[in-house]
Amino acid sequence: MKIAIIGAGNLGKSIAKGLITTNAITTLYLTRRNVDSIKDFEGYKNIVLTSDNAEAVKNSDILIFAVQPAHLEKILINIKPLLHDNHVLISTITGFSISRMENIIGEDKFVIRAMPNTAISVGKSMTCLCSNEKGKGRIKIAEAIFNRLGTSIEIPEDKMQAATVICASGIAFWMRLIRATTQGAIQLGFEAKEAQELAMHTCYGAASLLIQSGNHPEQEIDRVTTPMGCTIEGLNEMEHQGLSSSLIKGLITSFEKINQIKKN
Numbered sequence: 103m104k105i106a107i108i109g110a111g112n113l114g115k116s117i118a119k120g121l122i123t124t125n126a127i128t129t130l131y132l133t134r135r136n137v138d139s140i141k142d143f144e145g146y147k148n149i150v151l152t153s154d155n156a157e158a159v160k161n162s163d164i165l166i167f168a169v170q171p172a173h174l175e176k177i178l179i180n181i182k183p184l185l186h187d188n189h190v191l192i193s194t195i196t197g198f199s200i201s202r203m204e205n206i207i208g209e210d211k212f213v214i215r216a217m218p219n220t221a222i223s224v225g226k227s228m229t230c231l232c233s234n235e236k237g238k239g240r241i242k243i244a245e246a247i248f249n250r251l252g253t254s255i256e257i258p259e260d261k262m263q264a265a266t267v268i269c270a271s272g273i274a275f276w277m278r279l280i281r282a283t284t285q286g287a288i289q290l291g292f293e294a295k296e297a298q299e300l301a302m303h304t305c306y307g308a309a310s311l312l313i314q315s316g317n318h319p320e321q322e323i324d325r326v327t328t329p330m331g332c333t334i335e336g337l338n339e340m341e342h343q344g345l346s347s348s349l350i351k352g353l354i355t356s357f358e359k360i361n362q363i364k365k366n
């Protein structure tokens with residue numbers, strides 16, 4: 103696959119790492135204005151680093167956009183004359199609708215929106231996908247790319263903002279929970295590094311249990327909570343302090359912020 107990532111910042115670089123690790127590319131163009139800051143990618147075979155978006159577009163079939171929302175419009179206007187019938191445009195941009203893209207480049211292009219997360223760099227992204235009418239004919243290509251780099255599902259476009267909160271911002275939310283667990287473990291006597299190991303792998307184990315069994319979290323919780331034991335005591339205290347409630351409120355606040363950004 104001849105892929106270009108337009109905007110090799112935090113997410114763009116994560117996608118690039120995932121693509122390189124999984125050997126998913128024939129050529130990979132990485133663009134940004136300050137090319138110096140992607141020098142880490144120099145020396146890889148078939149990877150071109152450039153600040154010239156036009157060069158990347160001309161030499162690629164799949165264009166993955168990972169710039170900040172404020173930059174996309176101008177980039178699309180600039181590359182529009184270079185787009186051909188086979189280009190597949192995949193936008194990871196938060197809050198930038200398909201219809202807004204079509205208003206710039208036309209409805210006759212394959213347009214897909216993808217909402218991955220930074221775990222794509224290690225092949226573990228949960229990615230949500232949707233497309234325009236024409237893009238339905240190429241959604242399988244996007245699925246093939248993102249399934250190599252984790253798991254993907256197709257959703258209606260009106261759920262993309264919610265998917266951003268749960269999957270993309272979700273990485274930060276889960277990191278904070280892992281950090282809090284680490285701090286608790288340190289307070290209980292573990293060295294910092296060891297504490298983080300315990301927190302990370304227990305988190306990984308919990309997620310793996312659900313993924314492999316298909317069970318509801320409460321079924322697994324029931325297996326752990328001994329009557330009058332320490333687990334239920336801890337869980338109930340966490341809920342008295344508002345654990346579930348604060349998480350849900352955080353997710354809703356994050357969602358409201360996206361809708362606010364979208365209006366501006």
Ligand SMILES: NC(=O)C1=CN([C@@H]2O[C@H](COP(=O)(O)OP(=O)(O)OC[C@H]3O[C@@H](n4cnc5c(N)ncnc54)[C@H](OP(=O)(O)O)[C@@H]3O)[C@@H](O)[C@H]2O)C=CC1
Pocket residue numbers: 108109110111112113114133134135136137155168169170171173177194195196217218219220270271
């Ligand atoms: N970070 C994340 O976890 C996720 C982000 N997203 C979305 O992905 C997008 C990128 O986010 P993120 O990676 O965090 O942002 P960053 O700011 O880290 O990356 C965006 C990059 O775009 C580059 N850029 C700006 N203008 C141009 C241009 N004209 N041509 C080429 N490159 C350009 C910038 O580099 P330079 O200044 O050198 O040009 C910058 O590195 C956003 O729209 C965000 O909503 C979606 C899911 C997850």
Ligand SMILES: O=C(O)[C@@H]1CCC=N1
Pocket residue numbers: 196266270271
């Ligand atoms: O924080 C943000 O706005 C972007 C979108 C999801 C992840 N980063």
